[in-house]
Amino acid sequence: MAGVPDKAAGAFRTIGELSRDTGLRQHILRYWETRFPQLRPLQRAGKRRYYRPEDVALVMRINSLLNVEGYTIPGVQKMLSEERKSPPAGSTGPVDLSGIRAVRDGLSRALAEDSARG
Template identity: 40%
Template sequence: MQEHGEKSPDLDPIPSKRYFTIGEAAELCDLKPHVLRYWEQEFKQIQPIKRNNRRYYQRQDLLLIRQIRSLLYEQGFTITGARQWLTGEVAGDDSARYQQLIRQTINELDDILKILKSHK
């Protein structure tokens, strides 16, 4: 587990399964489970399915969590700033945001490529 402020290592590709427990989600996003629970309170976009008092995350949740992690730990956003960025409330030059979206898309495509190559 990395400390706040360090450059994150490349995260493992997200396996192709429908639901992930909080432990699996935390591991795939290089976070601790209590951080995920806290972020659920701070970022309304994170909405795991809750059944029998357990959380189940889907792929889109993990992608969002990884994006939030990048905003906070790698790009230096505050929670308020990250929340504003995610809701599109940040004023000013959008080029940095588009560059980030392009980087994220490339990373996701790399993940898909790794998964496809591993299934040969």
């Protein structure tokens, strides 16, 4: 609609708005909801869909993988399910706190010695 300002980045989008913004037809978006369990927009009374910003980002990613990079639906499903299982980027697992505690104890001793002198 002409003259209607775009919504804020964090605003929810209806299926019509998402369809307009992405160029994807509404039936494609509904189909993707059946194929990708990660894509679950909120549904209010009357089954009206409201896509959260993270849903919009996922739709954009799925669209890019399927229509730009040439992945198949099973390929994208596998990729997304593997990402859910893997730890977040930069995470190396459990943190060993012994080194941090040693530094803390050393600083505590140094502060105690310094306050005893002065």
